[in-house]
Each structure stands twice: as structure tokens, then as C-alpha cells.
Amino acid sequence: MFETEKIIPLTDDVFRLLRDSIKDYCGIYFDDNSKYLLEKRLSKRVRSHSLEDFRDYYRLLLYDKKKGEEFAFIVDVLTVNETYFFREMNQLRTLSEEILPELKDKNRGARKIRIWSAGCSTGEEPYTIAMLILEHGYFLGWDIEILGSDINQRVLQYARRGVYRKNSFRTTDEYFMKKYFTKEDNLYIINDNAKRFVNFSCLNLLDPFKIKFVGNMDVILCRNVLIYFDLDSRKKVIHSFHERLVDGGYLLMGHAESIMNISTAFTLKHFKNDMVYQKPQGTAAISLSENSAKFVGGNKV
Ligand SMILES: C[S@@+](CC[C@H](N)C(=O)[O-])C[C@H]1O[C@@H](n2cnc3c(N)ncnc32)[C@H](O)[C@@H]1O
Incomplete structure (x- = not known):
């Protein structure tokens, strides 16, 4: 009993x-x-x-x-930690086929790209980005930095280990499984060629002090994270993302998510497969506390 x-x-x-x-x-x-x-x-x-x-x-x-x-x-x-490789493929196609080629031109002087997967859970999202970048041969010799962060230390341990089960590959093409993973029994281990670009860090998205140390990003993915947040917290996080993005940088949210009613500091850019938020060129830093009509519902609207 x-x-x-x-x-x-x-x-x-x-x-x-x-x-x-x-x-x-x-x-x-x-x-x-x-x-x-x-x-x-x-x-x-x-x-x-x-x-x-x-x-x-x-x-x-x-x-x-x-x-x-x-x-x-x-x-x-x-918390909900559900995730898998190549989640929301239309958006990833936009990242791979339109945003990365744009970064190749824009960053050709520095030869450096920084992408942040915020709320990465067990790591499938940042490793997916690494694979997409590797597929573009033209980034060879570039300084590629992908940051995966989460508030939960336990899922980050899995992410750092990089060992997955079949369930993480529900929408993954066999091609990627063969090329970037080593199969041992029923486990799939991410290969070093993709793993070496990804760093993991424990970060609470509501901790603005720590987030300042993340540095500037070309692209931020924060997908299926803020849906669980209240409106005020979403505003704070979106504000931090705006600060962290370079001018012209992109913010990719989950399909069910929008920043309508949260911020007007981004423009919506239409790509072939999807629409993505972009920090406009030449945007001055916007302070939530001083406030600004830009962040709808900030301290002072
Ligand atoms: C559903 S998963 C999303 C994983 C991945 N981004 C995706 O779309 O497949 C949500 C993740 O957000 C993380 N999370 C929730 N609150 C957070 C916070 N305040 N700071 C950082 N991560 C947070 C959770 O720990 C969880 O791993």
C-alpha cells in the first residue's frame, strides 16, 4: 500500500x-x-x-x-522546462536564412557574432543555433559566442552535459542528428564542434544587475519563457533586452508571445517566413525609471 x-x-x-x-x-x-x-x-x-x-x-x-x-x-x-531541438522552425529559418546572412555583412569587420538564448532550459535551443551557424560555412574563423541562460541550475547541468534522448528530437531532421551527435545506446551526445560555441550561465531575467554583465548581443531569443510572467515583469525583461541588443539587433519571441502592450521601443520587421522584433538603428538607451513613453506602462507613461 x-x-x-x-x-x-x-x-x-x-x-x-x-x-x-x-x-x-x-x-x-x-x-x-x-x-x-x-x-x-x-x-x-x-x-x-x-x-x-x-x-x-x-x-x-x-x-x-x-x-x-x-x-x-x-x-x-x-517551472515548465519543456523544450526540443529546432522548435518553431519557421522562425529558425528566418534566423538562418535571413538574419545570419545579414550579420555576416554587418559584422564583417569584427568577425564576431553574439547570440543569447534566454531561458534555454536543457540547452536544445542554443545548440540548435550553433548547428544553424555551422551550416553556414562562411562563419569559419569568426568569433562565435552563444550564451544559454536559465534561472534553474538543474536544467543547466543537463545543458552543459549535452546528452539527450529521442524526445528532444521530435522535429529534428535526421541530417542534423547524424552530423552533430554521437549515438550511444539510446542517448545522443552533442559533438564538440557545436558544443564549443555555447556557454551556459545561471541568470534570473529579473536581475538587472547580473544582466548588465551579459554584454551586447546581436540576437536574443526568449521563447516560451515570458508567457508565464506577469505584465510588470515582462516589461522589466523586455527593457533589459532592449539595453543588451546592439542597434539593429533582433529579439525572437515564441509564437504565442507578443510585446504589444509592453514596449513600443522595437519595430516589427517582416521577413519571408516570419516577423521579428528589431531594435531600431540609433536608439538611445531608454531608462525605465526615468521613464519614457516608449515603454508602455512603465513608471511614467
Ligand atoms: C518552457 S522553457 C523554454 C525553453 C526554450 N526557450 C524553448 O522555447 O524551447 C522556459 C524556461 O524559462 C526558465 N525561466 C523561468 N523564469 C525564469 C527567469 N526569471 N529567469 C531565467 N529563466 C527563467 C525556466 O526555468 C525554463 O527552463
């Missing part, structure tokens, strides 16, 4: 306190319908700390010296 996991009841007021502190920490917002999810996923944790109830757990999140670890745990059990 299995002992049923005892669920500790989460009252409405503590649920709201808890979800607001999670939102403030990482941007992810749980609406009222998610109360049971938090109750179910965190009850065991409350018990493992030998706490009476969720109110005590909330106090721990506020005051305990290990509250950082606790938030890391919460992010791990509550």
Missing part, C-alpha cells in the same frame, strides 16, 4: 503572499486557479522543513538565511 502524500491546506491569503513573493523573485505569476498546484507541489517541502503550515513556510522565504536556496527549489518544482 502506498501512503497518500498529505496535502497541507493553503489558505487564500497565504497563497496570495506566496505567489507574490515568487512573482517578485522570478516573474512567474500564478493565478487563483493555481492554488492547488502550489499546495500539491510544496506541501512535502513544508513538511521536510518540519514546519506547521504554509504561513511558516512564507516566513522562511522572507527571513531565513537560506531563502535563496528555497527560491531555487520553488523555481525547480514549479
Whole structure:
């Protein structure tokens, strides 16, 4: 007989306190319908700390010296890490067939490209970018830097290892599997020729201080991440992306995502296969705090 996991009841007021502190920490917002999810996923944790109830757990999140670890745990059990290679192929076609050739001309002096996969989960997205770049022989000898970042250390460990199962290849052409992976039993190990361009870093997208150290990027992909964020947090992240992009740089979001109602600081560029946000040429840095009508709903609109 299995002992049923005892669920500790989460009252409405503590649920709201808890979800607001999670939102403030990482941007992810749980609406009222998610109360049971938090109750179910965190009850065991409350018990493992030998706490009476969720109110005590909330106090721990506020005051305990290990509250950082606790938030890391919460992010791990509550975030969606679903990802796979060559996800949203139309958009990747635009990156490969139109944006990369443009960068080849634009950056031909420095011979350098920097691309950031923000919220990369287990790494399939940044490695996909590496493969697409390698397919263009003309970047040979260039300084290629692809940054994969995520808030979750556990998924980043997988990303750094670069070992995948069949499930990660649901839309991958056999050609790429053969060329860039070594198969061992039922595992696929990414080859060094693609792996060497990709660095991984643990970054909370709501931490503007750390994000400043990311440096300037030609392209940022942030796909299927901000859909879980509340509006204010999305504005903050989009603002950081605007700061990090070079003039004329591109921001690729997931298909279900738009920055309408968030920012007017980008223009929508129409390519053959897709539309992509672009930081216009010659845009001065826009400060959220000083504000600017550019960021809709910023501190001062
Ligand atoms: C659904 S995955 C998206 C993976 C990939 N971009 C894709 O489209 O396939 C969302 C990822 O965003 C990460 N994430 C959520 N909140 C974050 C935050 N505040 N900072 C950085 N990463 C975050 C999660 O840990 C998760 O791995």
C-alpha cells in the first residue's frame, strides 16, 4: 500500500503572499486557479522543513538565511522546462536564412557574432543555433559566442552535459542528428564542434544587475519563457533586452508571445517566413525609471 502524500491546506491569503513573493523573485505569476498546484507541489517541502503550515513556510522565504536556496527549489518544482531541438522552425529559418546572412555583412569587420538564448532550459535551443551557424560555412574563423541562460541550475547541468534522448528530437531532421551527435545506446551526445560555441550561465531575467554583465548581443531569443510572467515583469525583461541588443539587433519571441502592450521601443520587421522584433538603428538607451513613453506602462507613461 502506498501512503497518500498529505496535502497541507493553503489558505487564500497565504497563497496570495506566496505567489507574490515568487512573482517578485522570478516573474512567474500564478493565478487563483493555481492554488492547488502550489499546495500539491510544496506541501512535502513544508513538511521536510518540519514546519506547521504554509504561513511558516512564507516566513522562511522572507527571513531565513537560506531563502535563496528555497527560491531555487520553488523555481525547480514549479517551472515548465519543456523544450526540443529546432522548435518553431519557421522562425529558425528566418534566423538562418535571413538574419545570419545579414550579420555576416554587418559584422564583417569584427568577425564576431553574439547570440543569447534566454531561458534555454536543457540547452536544445542554443545548440540548435550553433548547428544553424555551422551550416553556414562562411562563419569559419569568426568569433562565435552563444550564451544559454536559465534561472534553474538543474536544467543547466543537463545543458552543459549535452546528452539527450529521442524526445528532444521530435522535429529534428535526421541530417542534423547524424552530423552533430554521437549515438550511444539510446542517448545522443552533442559533438564538440557545436558544443564549443555555447556557454551556459545561471541568470534570473529579473536581475538587472547580473544582466548588465551579459554584454551586447546581436540576437536574443526568449521563447516560451515570458508567457508565464506577469505584465510588470515582462516589461522589466523586455527593457533589459532592449539595453543588451546592439542597434539593429533582433529579439525572437515564441509564437504565442507578443510585446504589444509592453514596449513600443522595437519595430516589427517582416521577413519571408516570419516577423521579428528589431531594435531600431540609433536608439538611445531608454531608462525605465526615468521613464519614457516608449515603454508602455512603465513608471511614467
Ligand atoms: C518552457 S522553457 C523554454 C525553453 C526554450 N526557450 C524553448 O522555447 O524551447 C522556459 C524556461 O524559462 C526558465 N525561466 C523561468 N523564469 C525564469 C527567469 N526569471 N529567469 C531565467 N529563466 C527563467 C525556466 O526555468 C525554463 O527552463
